[in-house]
Amino acid sequence: MSHANRVVAFQGAHGAYSEQACREKLPGYQSRPYKTFEDIFIAVEQGDAELGMLPVENSMAGVVSDSYDLLAVHNLHIIGEYYLPVRHCLMAHQGVNVERIHTVYSHPQALAQCHSFIKRHGWNRVAVYDTAGAAAALKEEHREGEAAIASALAAELYGLDLLAEQIQDSANNTTRFLIIAKDGIIPMPNVGCKISLLFEVRHIPAALYKCLGGFATNGINLTRLESRPVAGRDWSYHFYLDFQGRMDQVNVQQALEELKFYTHNMKVLGCYPESLRPESQGAL
Numbered sequence: 001m002s003h004a005n006r007v008v009a010f011q012g013a014h015g016a017y018s019e020q021a022c023r024e025k026l027p028g029y030q031s032r033p034y035k036t037f038e039d040i041f042i043a044v045e046q047g048d049a050e051l052g053m054l055p056v057e058n059s060m061a062g063v064v065s066d067s068y069d070l071l072a073v074h075n076l077h078i079i080g081e082y083y084l085p086v087r088h089c090l091m092a093h094q095g096v097n098v099e100r101i102h103t104v105y106s107h108p109q110a111l112a113q114c115h116s117f118i119k120r121h122g123w124n125r126v127a128v129y130d131t132a133g134a135a136a137a138l139k140e141e142h143r144e145g146e147a148a149i150a151s152a153l154a155a156e157l158y159g160l161d162l163l164a165e166q167i168q169d170s171a172n173n174t175t176r177f178l179i180i181a182k183d184g185i186i187p188m189p190n191v192g193c194k195i196s197l198l199f200e201v202r203h204i205p206a207a208l209y210k211c212l213g214g215f216a217t218n219g220i221n222l223t224r225l226e227s228r229p230v231a232g233r234d235w236s237y238h239f240y241l242d243f244q245g246r247m248d249q250v251n252v253q254q255a256l257e258e259l260k261f262y263t264h265n266m267k268v269l270g271c272y273p274e275s276l277r278p279e280s281q282g283a284l
Contacts, residue, residue: 007032008179009040009049015132015154017086021177022053023153025082037066041074044182052076052180057224058086059174061109067178068228068240071198071269077184078196078270083277086173088114091135091160092147098163105134106149114149117167123147135160174278187273193246194223194274199263200230200238207262208239214258215243218251238265247271 008029010018022031032049034040040052056067071078088110092101103124104111111118111125118125128134131150138148139158147163148154155162178196187193201207215222224242245252247268260266 005050006030007049008051008053009034009043010053011035011037011040011055012130013132013136015135015151015157016130017084017132017151017175018053018055018177019132020151020153021055021082021084021175024084025053025080025177025179026051037064037070041070041076041180044076044180045074047182050181051079053082054178054180055175056178057176058109059172060113060170063226065228068226069231071180071240072228072238072267073231076180076182078178078272079181079185080179080272081194081275082177082179083275084175084177085278086113086168086175087152087166088131088149088168088173089152089155089162090117090147090149090164090167091155091162092138093142094159094161096145096147096161096163100145101147101163102145104147104149105138107131107134110149113168113170113173116169117164132157172278176277179272184270185272187246187271192244192274193271194242195245195247195252195271196240196242196269197267198238198240198269199259199266200236202262202264204262210262211239211259214255217258218255220245220251220255240269244274 006029008022008026009032010022011034012018014033019031043049044052054067055064057063105126105128107130108127110131132154134148135150135154135158201211221244226240227237230236230238
């Protein structure tokens with residue numbers, strides 16, 4: 001499947017923050033847009049792309065639930081992660097100044113994340129499917145008095161003027177991405193790693209407490225725990241767990257052995273090099 005060589009799939013239009021993550025983390029790859037998150041998984045599974053860039057959580061908006069749900073039902077592996085600082089920019093047609101703007105278009109989350117800036121100017125807000133799509137539509141339709149909020153990359157790709165940069169309310173707005181592939185990897189020795197897995201707890205008293213106890217007794221740092229409903233099974237949930245470690249470490253093997261006693265359908269999603277968040281790395 002050589003046609004997939006050096007192609008990374010992302011969701012959205014060219015200029016999306018996901019494409020910016022592709023360019024920064026995987027500069028040697030061609031980034032290719034797909035309409036939905038599921039399209040990313042299918043592209044990687046079918047060999048149309050070697051890798052996929054998948055947003056899973058944002059420091060302000062929270063979890064991207066579709067991404068976690070798709071990780072449960074597809075058999076792809078996580079081989080890396082990347083934290084992208086989100087820097088929202090205001091853009092419009094060349095020659096348009098801020099005083100002429102009356103309406104701004106963007107994804108609902110981007111509009112919410114720039115609430116103070118928009119309110120200060122008294123502009124109307126119109127929600128659209130994605131940030132880069134807002135920039136592309138603005139370029140095509142030549143609307144007067146209207147602007148878009150998107151990435152600086154989108155402004156560059158669509159030939160729009162940057163009128164203001166970093167207009168988001170929070171300076172720490174960050175999105176975490178996972179890199180997915182058909183095959184897992186064995187990280188290089190002496191590299192700090194993270195393991196992601198999912199599991200369902202057995203119906204026994206204090207099951208989740210017992211599941212996590214093995215990580216505490218083996219000195220393992222948990223970095224994320226997320227519950228999601230199991231598709232097609234009412235009132236059933238599985239848990240996504242991220243923790244620091246490598247599969248070849250004795251304490252990790254012992255913790256996973258203990259975990260198996262209290263769970264079923266445990267699935268290791270990947271062991272991959274850890275990326276620190278732009279701010280301090282947290283723990284559970």
